[in-house]
Amino acid sequence: MSDGALEAPPGGARLVAWYAAFAAISIVANLGSQKIALCLYRGPYTVALSVCVGTAVGLVVKYVLDKSHIFRHEDRSLGHGIRTFVLYVVMGIGTTFVFWIFEFGADAIFHTEAARFMGGAIGLTAGYFTKYQLDKRFVFA
Template identity: 40%
Template structure:
């Protein structure tokens, strides 16, 4: 359920970028903004409601976030690659990036949970 919230936040942020951004490389801009929004939302949900991490001071939370984001590098590559490939394979059909994004984020979050359980929230 929480992964669904993060996916919705990510894809909504992407939709906002597509709606307002008129510069070069709109897909890359949307991916970057969506990734940042999804990362922050998913971190807070995971930290508080999935792994029940204890309260920490700002420095410790920052360190935890760094490790959390680090495990996300692999899953972000999976998500970006899937979204981009589906979009390109469809010939750039409108909305195709969201289908690819949903598939990539879903697969990435399954993997990310295992990585976070093992390396980030080991308590």
């Protein structure tokens, strides 16, 4: 750790622990930004807009953590960096739908913010298991 950055282990149980910790940070960023958005805006499509805000914030947080600490990926150029981010987003489309199904499903069934956030947390956790495999094979290969 000569440059002060977190060193992600190359594999094994320690990698799983780091990935889980970063997933938890991303989930908190996602749901926390949703809550902030809900506090700042009360109007048409409040919940849908807050979920979009949370999705965007969580995506960026998870990308930065995964790129630098899990996969130790360095961009060769600006174009390469943009391509990497676009691939990261594309690989996350299906897992985002899983997250949204759980979050909006919990909201439709229970009609409470707490249930919706719990559904979101479950959906994000489920999606991150698949997302790691996709990122390892297609984004940061």
